[in-house]
Amino acid sequence: MRVLLFSKYSRRGASSRLRSLQYLPLLRGYGIDVEVHPLFSDEYLDAIFHGNGRSAMANAWRRGVHRFKELLRSGEHDVAWIEGELFPYLPSMVESLLARSVKPYVVDYDDALFHRYDLSSNRLIRGLLGRKIDRVMRDAACVVAGNSYLAERAARAGAPRIEVIPTVVDERRYRPVDHQEDRRPVIGWIGSPLTENYLLDQRDVLEKVCVEHDARLLLVGAKASVVDRFHGFDPEVLPWTEESEADAIARMDIGIMPLRDGPWERGKCGYKLIQYMACGLPVVASRVGANIDIVRHGESGFLATDRASWESSLVQLIEDRAMRLRMGQAGRVAVEETYCLHTQAPRLAEVLHSVGQNRCAA
Structure with missing residues (x-):
């Protein structure tokens, strides 16, 4: 079976790497050969991260x-197999033509892409494209959604088939680590310069907890300048690379995922939580969206709703090593049972095979 994957990025882009590209070796074992065509190049990502909008736009057009x-x-x-949409900020005409030419497509969502249009501050974009993603979902042979919020949108759009497949890790890359009992606990966060504002929302809590309880803060993927935003102590900042991320997380004792409670955030799939749990870390996360499904409150970590609950959750874990170990083990079990590549690959293979077979039958 031959599949043409229209991904958004190469492996450098997290959404493409995690939602499709990491599955390709396993899909070959199911008789599925995938040809990959990313929309945006690595040069585009470099331009975005360095604030070079003109260069990014020129690259996008090419x-x-x-x-x-x-x-x-x-x-x-x-x-x-489409990641989200074929052409950002253009009508869904191309996807519709693809469907009507007896070329079935599977479309995948790992965030609330539809809010780029229906919640745009530009009235023209809202008017012309506000229902674009709904039409893409409706015309798809199957919508693969990373969480229930995205699946509910697909259902309202009239998608004929919806499968919820969470964003997962290759569990073989992540090993639980039992740190020395007498070392200073490390609170850790992994992300990117585009998401570090969520981290800074809890800056005051992190400063207080780290200073008063002699904890360290390790930030992976944030801008180096984020250190200047903290007072009373110096967080350690590490650059993110695909090769080093698992080792960086293994240096942590507690993983955190602060989020705001908004439409965009409800569409996020909680991937960093799954990374932490794969390394046997207890987690503290905002009670928002997929976080609620991933974290078993009081078992694999804590769900926080305000500054007080963030502080109390972190302090409990800092002071109770046995609790950290117990919750970390529960999180690792959840990853092995649900949130790992080898659990979800058969489901994805079945989706692609069934869509291809239905096309042949038609």
Whole structure:
């Protein structure tokens, strides 16, 4: 079976790496060969991270032309697999034409992409594109959603088939670590410069807890300058790389995921929580969206709703090593049972096979 994957990024982009590209070796074992065509290049990501909007826009236009050419030869494949949409900020006409040309497509969502349009501050975008993603969902042979919030939107859009497949880790890359009892506990966060504002929302709590309870703070993927935003102690900042992220998380004792409670945040899939849990860490997370499904409050970690609950949760874990170990073990079990590559790969393979077979039957 041949599948043409229209991903958003190469492996450098987290959404593409985690939602599709990490599955490709396992899918080959199910007889599925996937040809990958990312929309945005690594140069585009470099331009975005360094604030070079003009360079990013020029690169996006070039890649858009290339994607259109690839669409013209999509008939050589059995199924198209789309990450979110084919062309950002353009109407859903291309996806509709793809569906009507007897080329079934599977579309995958790991965030609330539809809010880019229906909640845009630009009235023209809301008017022209506010229902774009609903039409893409409706025309798909199957919508794969990373959490229940995204699945509910697909259901309201009239998607004919919806499968919830969480964003998962390759559990073989993450090993639980039992740290020395007499070392200073390390509170850890992993993310990117684009998400560090969520971390800074809890800056006052983190400062207080680290200073008063002699804990350390390790930040992976934040800008180096974020250190200047903290007072009374110096967090350690490590650059993110795909090769080093598991080792960096293994240096932590507690993993955190602060979020705001808004429409965009409810669409997030809680991946960093799953990374922490895969390393046997207890977690503290905002009680928002997929976090509520991933964290078993009081068993694998704590769900916090305000500054007081953030502080009390962190203090409990800092002071009680046995609790950290117990919750970390529970989190690792949850990863092995639900949130790992080898558990979800058969489900994804079944989706692609069934869509391809239905096309042949038609």
